[in-house]
Amino acid sequence: MRRYLSAACAALLLVLVPVASASAVTAKVAVGNSSAGSILIDGHGKSLYRFGRDTGRKSTCNGACAQNWPPLLTKGKPKASGSAKASKLGTTKRSDGTTQVTYGGWPVYTFVADKNKPGSTKGEGVDAFGAKWYVVAAKGTARTGSY
Helix, strand or coil: CHHHHHHHHHHHHHHHHHHHHHCEEEEEEEEEEECCCEEEEECCCCCCEECCCCCCCCCCCCCCCHHHHCCCCCCCCCCCCCCCCHHHEEEEECCCEEEEEECCCCCCCCCCCHHCCCCCCCCCCEEEEEEEEEEEEEEEEEECCCC
């Protein structure tokens, strides 16, 4: 019985430890290349987006919206890498209490359809959850024009 409990506890720890460490990550923002030109990417190479309904630092993407457009969350101060500007990085508190990264004063998000493929911009120009989504240009503005 004792051996069974020890094995069960060890298995539980293997499941819980990655979850705990994944939520204790300091976000990284860098500049990467895509079909849309030089854009902001997260520490895993996923494209970062702005949401047209957001007003300044306040995120309006919650619930199903945030499931499809996950906010870039951080624990602590986000880090700039490469030619991303540390002076443009900031944070904002979300309605659920988590801390979301901002760039140039705007909340940034990834898109689930990009499926961890660096440079993918499948969310560019998509109209969803009440407004359009645009990748964020290296200088921090939304890429709303043609490339």
